[in-house]
Amino acid sequence: MKTSYDVIVIGGGPAGLSAALKAHEAGANVALIERNDELGGILNQCIHPGFGLKYFKQELTGPEYAQRLIDRLAATDVDVLLSSMVLSIEPASEENGHLHQISLINETGRYVLGAKAVVLAMGCRERTRGEIKIPGSRVSGVFTAGLAQRYINMENLKPGSRFVILGSGDIGLIMARRLSLEGMKVLGVYELMPYANGLFRNIKNCLEDFGIPLHLSTTVTKVIGKERVEAVEVSKVDENLRPIEGTQEVIPCDTLLLSIGLIPENEVSRTAGVELNPATNGALVNDTYETSVPGIFSCGNVLHVHDLADNVTVEAERAGSFAAAYALQGGDPAPADGEADGACIRVSAAQPVGYTVPTFIRKDRNASIYFRVRRPVENGVLVVKSGETEIFRGKARAYKPSIMECQIVPAKLLAGAGDEITVSMEEEK
Amino acid sequence: MKMRICCTTCPNECELDVEVDENKHIISAVGNKCPRGLTFAEKEVVDPERVLASTVRIDGAAHNCLLPVRTDAALPLRLHFDVMRQLAACAVSAPVKMGDVILPDVCGTGINVVASRSIA
Amino acid sequence: MVTKAAAQPERMDMQTYDLIIIGAGISGCAVARELSRYRLRTAVLEKNADVAAGTTKANGGMIHAGDDPAPGTLKAKLNVEGNALYENYAKELGFRFKRTGSMVIGFDEEDLRYLEKLLDNGHKNGVPGIELIKDTARILEIEPQCTPNAKYAIYTPTTGLVDPFEVAIAACENAVANGVDFYLDSPVTGVCKEADGTFTVTTPKETFSCRYIVDAAGLHADDVARLAGIDEYNIIARHGDLLMMDKECGVKDLMPLYPIPSPESKGVVSLTTLSGNVLVSATAVYRDKDDTDSYAWGIEELLKGSTKLVNGLNTRKVIRTFAGERAVAENNNNDFWIKPSAVCENWFHVAGIQSPGIAAAPALALYVVNMLRENGVPLEEKENWDPIHREPADFSELSPEGQADLIRQDPAYGRIVCRCETVTEGEIVAAIHRNPRATTVEAVKRRTRAGMGRCQSGFCQSKVVHILSRELGIRPEDVRLESDGSWILSGAVKEGPEAGKGEA
Incomplete structure (x- = not known):
């Protein structure tokens, strides 16, 4: 077994696969570490179509999307370590020979691998009942939508028969259709916000096709049952999202699915001392997807939650090629942060723009700025300012929180900017 | 009859407002950014199709x-x-x-x- | 293996014991473990699928110093004595215990008057090292994460922390190793005093005969006593909401901080548990027995209470809300109800064990055993009693070499099941096969922490279900979350070719 590589990629989902492929293509010696016993990540349980329209120019299911990347990887000499869990990363230092030290375990033992560059691609996890503090009893029958998806699509097990779904995120909508097709009953989807959170196509194809009602501005205010869910209480909420007394309704059911958001899973990143962005729960990165720790890169849902796997692939390919460049050229040719060459810009977001990725860009390179709005905007104009000076203004159009946007800001517009710019939005009537 | 249709051909998700006659022919359609939207809408009105x-x-x-x-x-x-x-x-x-x-x-x-x- | 699990076939022949303890919470387990040193055939009957599954599991885990209970009460005595016994208890039983100290925080002159009274209480109860502090700087020196608004504090250096179910499980397993039989999933449905003075105790699966009964049935101790015609006291349920925060919540290693209690509530305590999560507990409202619902009102109170005392806590980082009920003996001056029945010979009440039941447990066990001795229970010491219990390996706590060794011995330790808390399949399999066995997802969680992390079992639940199914030889749909009826899965999605043909 080899113990040192140019690039080690952690995670074998769409981000890790894409990053490994690109790093390999750039001439790096690559290993990919995956904790499950097969590659593909969460795509393996996303058996529905809707993937690949952008990247493969063809509508694929999740497993098909993954299989294409897996087949490409199989044709390379990238080392793949399956069923292997990374416990920690010790960043490169003089003492450890300028290699990041990755500790991992699998059935055969505990190992430490060295890497010139590391790509973090561990994906995300689902928000839970605890995080939104749903009152009521602690019975069985409350599942995150992704766990239910795993049971149904991978393990051939039914998590219940009569379902209420809280949250109109895409996984919840997709599950509503899956459950209906497999003969389980979906009584309704309830959404706290006054608008749906998932892609419009999913509202249409997953709810309307099956006559499943979507209740906006409504949330679950109590889980009822002695040992297993027997019912849930739902209530309308006011404009401050507080339940309105007197609007409670009890819905008998045996299962509550939660589709209430995703959170980047940065446990391993923390061990390396990677600085996180509270707005995304992902790493703070520059325009090469390098984190605050030199030589450690981050991409995909561990960086910020994407709605399309295609965007993950594009981002991860860039991270993979930058990681390879870092490893092969022995460091950053033009780092975007921490260096006082005067070419670095810090990017911040102003409401209704919720966040931007990356956080650090350079004046001498075009910047692709990814962002998401916090609430739907009918007629929004994207405005980029350096102090009070406007350096970019977009065209008026609609923006939705469910869709991640990308704006390319050319280097020539950045050349005159100060060391901070703000991405904001003006609303036209 | 008026209908709102979401074209799912590509990620643009154009929303079309269409008007159909009693024979399920589209009389008017607005909102599609490309001709594929109209093709989608025609099918959607008569016999909707989805990948299963x-x-x-x-x-x-x-x-x-x-x-x-x-x-x-x-x-x-x-x-x-x-x-x-x-x-x-x-x-x-x-x-x-x-x-x-x-x-x-x-x-x-x-x-x-x-x-x-x-x-x- | 003498533990009877749910899956065993029905046996209606009579099981005969000298003494039966009803209830395997912290008190029942501590008494069982203390009794296991004597030549006495002892059994414990527990209605739940696991020990520590009632009041014990939803609890702050504090080993209170003993300044709070009214002087002269049994509670005050057992609290202070129990606290002092914990070092040795932890050493023998192998559970984690840490003396953290704690502070009760005051903000104004009225609070100061309360703290002065508390200091007096503490002195009367014999709390070692108790101190009244009137200096913000000193308070912040003891706990820098305390609010700088704090002006006064009672500091008790002897306050400690445990994981309450760890204590109960360790006491139970040590009792089992020394010959006590535990019957889980065994609710007592009837008790009859026979003409010869023995008791006949019935459960849905078995019938037992014994000479002595220790009723440690928690919230239902009074109901169990009434089954035997004993109607001497009432238990009422004091409900408390609790919440657990992510390990990354802005606060680390927080010493337990108490507020000044209001007349309705002892107040909201914030602390960092032994596993590194901030725990905020608990509200206090009388509710129906067995109501362990979380209430929105209670959760708000907890968040308000914790931010009042703790500086820098990110209250958005809640990972779990839960609730428990403390058994309060009515009209008993808030004291424990530990005494022989006045109307039924050889029946002993160990009831009304509200807070500080965990802190009192080791002293309570000695007190109960002494009461049994004084009331004629023959207690002859065994020669081969082994007080030592060892917790199985915690993979995440081992050195790299230790981890490598364990994987070499058993590759299952190289398979991570719970990624949030770094729990391996080896640990889960070991937990399942401990005595008594862990037969539910929650029982596995209490022993290994699998599912206790920030994803709250979103990733590992299906793996734990499959491991339980394989190790117990049951179908995945027969794996329970906790008690009977808490099913997780209802069968196959695709039954296969046969089912399809049937429908067509």
Whole structure:
């Protein structure tokens, strides 16, 4: 077994696969570490179509999307370590020979691998009942939508028969259709916000096709049952999202699915001392997807939650090629942060723009700025300012929180900017 | 009759407002950014079609007991539950390769149900 | 293996014991473990699928110093004595215990008057090292994460922390190793005093005969006593909401901080548990027995209470809300109800064990055993009693070499099941096969922490279900979350070719 590589990629989902492929293509010696016993990540349980329209120019299911990347990887000499869990990363230092030290375990033992560059691609996890503090009893029958998806699509097990779904995120909508097709009953989807959170196509194809009602501005205010869910209480909420007394309704059911958001899973990143962005729960990165720790890169849902796997692939390919460049050229040719060459810009977001990725860009390179709005905007104009000076203004159009946007800001517009710019939005009537 | 249709051909998700006559012919349509939107809307009004994805049981695989499958083209929505019943009665054995036909020519449509991934 | 699990076939022949303890919470387990040193055939009957599954599991885990209970009460005595016994208890039973100290925080002159009274209480109860502090700087020196608004504090250096179910499980397993039989999933449905003075105790699966009964049935101790015609006291349920925060919540290693209690509530305590999560507990409202619902009102109170005392806590980082009920003996001056029945010979009440039941447990066990001795229970010491219990390996706590060794011995330790808390399959399999066995997802969680992390079992639940299914030889759909009826899965999605043909 080899113990040192140019690039080690952690995670074998769409981000890790894409990053490994690109790093390999750039001439790096690559290993990919995956904790499950097969590659593909969460795509393996996303058996529905809707993937690949952008990247493969063809509508694929999740497993098909993954299989294409897996087949490409199989044709390379990238080392793949399956069923292997990374416990920690010790960043490169003089003492450890300028290699990041990755500790991992699998059935055969505990190992430490060295890497010139590391790509973090561990994906995300689902928000839970605890995080939104749903009152009521602690019975069985409350599942995150992704766990239910795993049971149904991978393990051939039914998590219940009569379902209420809280949250109109895409996984919840997709599950509503899956459950209906497999003969389980979906009584309704309830959404706290006054608008749906998932892609419009999913509202249409997953709810309307099956006559499943979507209740906006409504949330679950109590889980009822002695040992297993027997019912849930739902209530309308006011404009401050507080339940309105007197609007409670009890819905008998045996299962509550939660589709209430995703959170980047940065446990391993923390061990390396990677600085996180509270707005995304992902790493703070520059325009090469390098984190605050030199030589450690981050991409995909561990960086910020994407709605399309295609965007993950594009981002991860860039991270993979930058990681390879870092490893092969022995460091950053033009780092975007921490260096006082005067070419670095810090990017911040102003409401209704919720966040931007990356956080650090350079004046001498075009910047692709990814962002998401916090609430739907009918007629929004994207405005980029350096102090009070406007350096970019977009065209008026609609923006939705469910869709991640990308704006390319050319280097020539950045050349005159100060060391901070703000991405904001003006609303036209 | 007026209808709002979401074209799902590409990620743009154009929303079309269409007006149809009693013979389900589109009289007017606005909101589509490209001609594919109109094609989609015409089908949607008469006989909506979707790709159907589901699973079938698989035996003899190391890590999997289900194989994800899909129709290789959009299938009329009205046939989805028929095909689901056929898939429930179906089981395959590993190995399977992505694209292998699992059920040919479902409901006489010429559309096949194919494997969504390879399982060794 | 003498533990009877749910899956065993029905046996209606009579099981005969000298003494039966009803209830395997912290008190029942501590008494069982203390009794296991004597030549006495002892059994414990527990209605739940696991020990510590009632009041014990939803609890702050504090080993209170003993300044709070009214002087002269049994509670005050057992609290202070129990606290002092914990070092040795932890050493023998192998559970984690840490003396953290704690502070009760005051903000104004009225609070100061309360703290002065508390200091007096503490002195009367014999709390070692108790101190009244009137200096913000000193308070912040003891706990820098305390609010700088704090002006006064009672500091008790002897306050400690445990994981309450760890204590109960360790006591139970040590009792089992020394010959006590535990019957889980065994609710007592009837008790009859026979003409010869013995008791006949019935459960849905078995019938037992014994000479002595220790009723440690928690919230239902009074109901169990009434089954035997004993109607001497009432238990009422004091409900408390609790919440657990992510390990990354802005606060680390927080010493337990108490507020000044209001007349309705002892107040909201914030602390960092032994596993590194901030725990905020608990509200206090009388509710129906067995109401362990979380209430929105209670959760708000907890968040308000914790931010009042703790500086820098990110209250958005809640990972779990839960609730428990403390058994309060009515009209008993808030004291424990530990005494022989006045109407039924050889029946002993160990009831009304509200807070500080965990802190009192080791002293309570000695007190109960002494009471049994004084009331004629023959207690002859065994020669081969082994007080030592060892917790199985915690993979995440081992050195790299230790981890490598364990994987070499058993590759299952190289398979991570719970990624949030770094729990391996080896640990889960070991937990399942301990005596008594862990037969539910929650029982596995209490022993290994699998599912206790920030994803709250979103990733590992299906793996734990499959491991339980394999190790117990049951179908995945027969794996329970906790008690009977808490099913997780209802069967196969695709039944296979046969089912399909049937429908067509």
